[in-house]
Amino acid sequence: MQNQAEIKRLKNVVQQLLDEAGRQGATAAEAAFSIDNGLSATARLGEVETVEYHCDQGIGVTVYFGQKKGSASTNDISEDSLKETVKAACSIARYASEDEYAGLPDPEELATEFPDLDLYHPWEIDAEQAIDLAIECENAARHHHPAISNSEGATISSHRGARVFGNSLGFLHGNLSSRHSLSCSVLAGSGDAMQRDYWYSVSRNAASLESAQQVGEKAAQRTLARLDARSLSTRQCPVLFAAEMATGLIGSMVGAISGGNLYRKASFLLDALDTQIFPEFVRIHEQPLLAGALGSSSYDAEGVATRNRDIVSNGILRSYVLSTYSARKLGMQTTGNAGGVHNLTVESGSRDLESMLKLLDTGLLVTELMGQGVNRVTGDYSRGASGFWVENGVIQYPVQEITIAGNLKTMLRNIVEIGNDADLRGNIRVGSILLEQMAIAGE
């Protein structure tokens, strides 16, 4: 795409939507236009399996008639369609109730500085090259060990996109971004003993992806490690969440301190502000302006400026995660989190995974969780798990078909240590987390 020309084209459309909303009587409006182009190729058993060309675009508009709100969206950007979409949003707003908290952010909250966050690194890769790379990745996995018996394939995917957001307070800004990934999933064993695992690498810059060889080998190693898994007897024991599982644990905490769940009183952390929810050594902060990171943005989904801030320090909850609406409902200020958190970072201790296993001593290392057994209202937690049984800091054998259970309130308070092996592939950056004790149910 012609970068600046493309942003300009998108800005024109967003401005048209805002103008049209005004013409149709809206007292305020916000609109967004995003486009995404991508290519993905999957190889399986040494040959290409699928090639997909992605091409998406969409506009969305929200209008306010005083305190009444309506939204509409479409992927058809013809002039008639833009008018119809605004009309649909206006029609909904007329039927919506007056809501004293509804509306655009306060003008002084809007972002005014737009540093280059290094988010756009288009990858000039064509279908042939993508296929070759996918084959290389999958071959690395399949040839890693004779016990690798089958494959679900390796996939390369490359996306680039542009998004413009504007509102009737005069905010109008656009940015370009890219996202590339390489993933691989293979099987080992046969019949009832068959196991599968995967690995992936994702980055805004293709040059920072793990190599095809590395991704394939890691997928193979993870699969092999699961062979001959057993269940455990029902017991209580310490549990170490591998980094990629720890992100989910912190994610549940973020859900519970998110404005929408707080004002609905659907959270196990109601009224927890300024109280101890973690042990004293825990610090969690947001770093929205990290160069090149997956969750970086200088403004949130409403145009509100994001900023570096502490959410938890000394184990005490210092701030919620709020949008303009949820903040107003709670009588607070927005924290620039409409649409979610940006590079939420949990500070770690000095231990790597090996040293975390030593600290665990005897207990369960969890590497996969299944099912939705997390109750955000009560904090009750009970999920299917697989991983490894560890004794004296050494992995003994793989484990499957068990559940781990507890209550998130106690689980967070009972964190013993956080490893320095952070998983940087998502919006929550945290290392492995050791919990004092959880209930295991098995055979």
Place this chain on the structure above:
Amino acid sequence: MPLLEQVKHAILAPSDLQIRNIDSIIATLLSTPVDVADVYFQSSHFESWSLEGGIIKEGTHSIERGAGVRVVSGDKTGFAYSDRIELPILLEAAKNVKAIVRHGQNAQTRIETAGSRPQLYPSANPLKSLADQQKIDLLKRIDSETRKLDSRVEEVMISLVAAYDNILVANQDGSLAADVRPLVRLNVSVILVEDGRREQGSMGGGARHDYSYFMEGDRALDYGREAVRQAQVNLQAEDAPAGNMTVVLGPGWPGILLHEAIGHGLEGDFNRKGTSAFSGRIGERVGSELCTVVDDGTLPGRRGSLSMDDEGTPCENTVLIEKGILKAYMQDKLNARLMNAKLTGNGRRESYAHLPMPRMTNTYMLPGESDPEEIIRSVKKGLYAQNFGGGQVDITSGKFVFSASEAYLIENGKITRPVKGATLIGNGPDVLTRVSMVGNNMQLDSGVGTCGKDGQSVPVGVGQPTLKIDGLTVGGTSV
């Protein structure tokens, strides 16, 4: 207006695209020999309304159109899509995706095309079945009636959504298959508070119908009653036990066990690739004699039903497991061809922007002969699970998990205390072998299921009679 004409009018007319234009796209795809070639046109209309804190908080409206172009050669697929239904763009897409064929074999087998099929649902736009003011009034009435049920009700959240899809599938043999799909859904969830303890309850339902579905009987208000009842039960619930025990599953929605533990493992793609725990097991025993499981897309008006799948194949009632013996997998065109199996009408896709794959429709177990009360009476100590949240399965190892949102202890043949936080975990290929009693009370769910696979969501149905499973692991906190 005949269905095909209606769909042509909805999709092709706004783009000024003619049938002969579609033929030229197909011709481009077929210029090299391929096994499957199709163009999938879709026009979707969607709305949602939500009530919270006693007010109509927001609504959204969306219109999307687009087309997906696909070729399959052997096990290789090329795919491109566009939200602009314009001839030059679709021809360009066709040229791009055809490049995949160079890598493939040049086998050529014609797939049989869809014959005539019954329409399983009305073809009118459900968004227009009520005036906007009536939709608002319905939500407000559910809110006020639900709040009257219990003074401990603190919050009521209601959502009402409708979708209307026009689908046109142009196949390689020149045939056109059309479908018009309405879908409505209503959900009520409540939070009750007592002495500082907060518990949630929720209930919803829906169908391939219009909004009048919720006015039948007292259906809409019943959802509110049921949500409150569940929250009331949860307020009394104690910690769930942990360990291996006899589990009785209630009728209806707990059929999600079949969907997760069995159904996914019987989808053709996993079995063709040999990655499912059920691979190569047709003809083998995978359940007790009491278990017969079907995938039935032909039930009129059900959420998981389709007059045709997304490849234009009529949906069927497929027996997956008969008296415990594995009979068939669910297929789409690509996998049926490669497995030399017959099409079952399970080729589904989330939208024009996604590739079709084998997916379930309505998956359920046929009724048995036991009186449900007799089943409970036969259990000395165990768990009765009446309602579930979500579930998940590892297709390869067969391990599944799902969470009970309403469960009770069974003690000496009687349902006694409610328990919370019970998660069930087991192994797909053997869970049905442990089914020792099947009730005579088959029920389908209320129409809320959405199934996710490879990032694609499609509406599905589940169902079952009361089932007794000897020995399932329950994950609770009470060790």
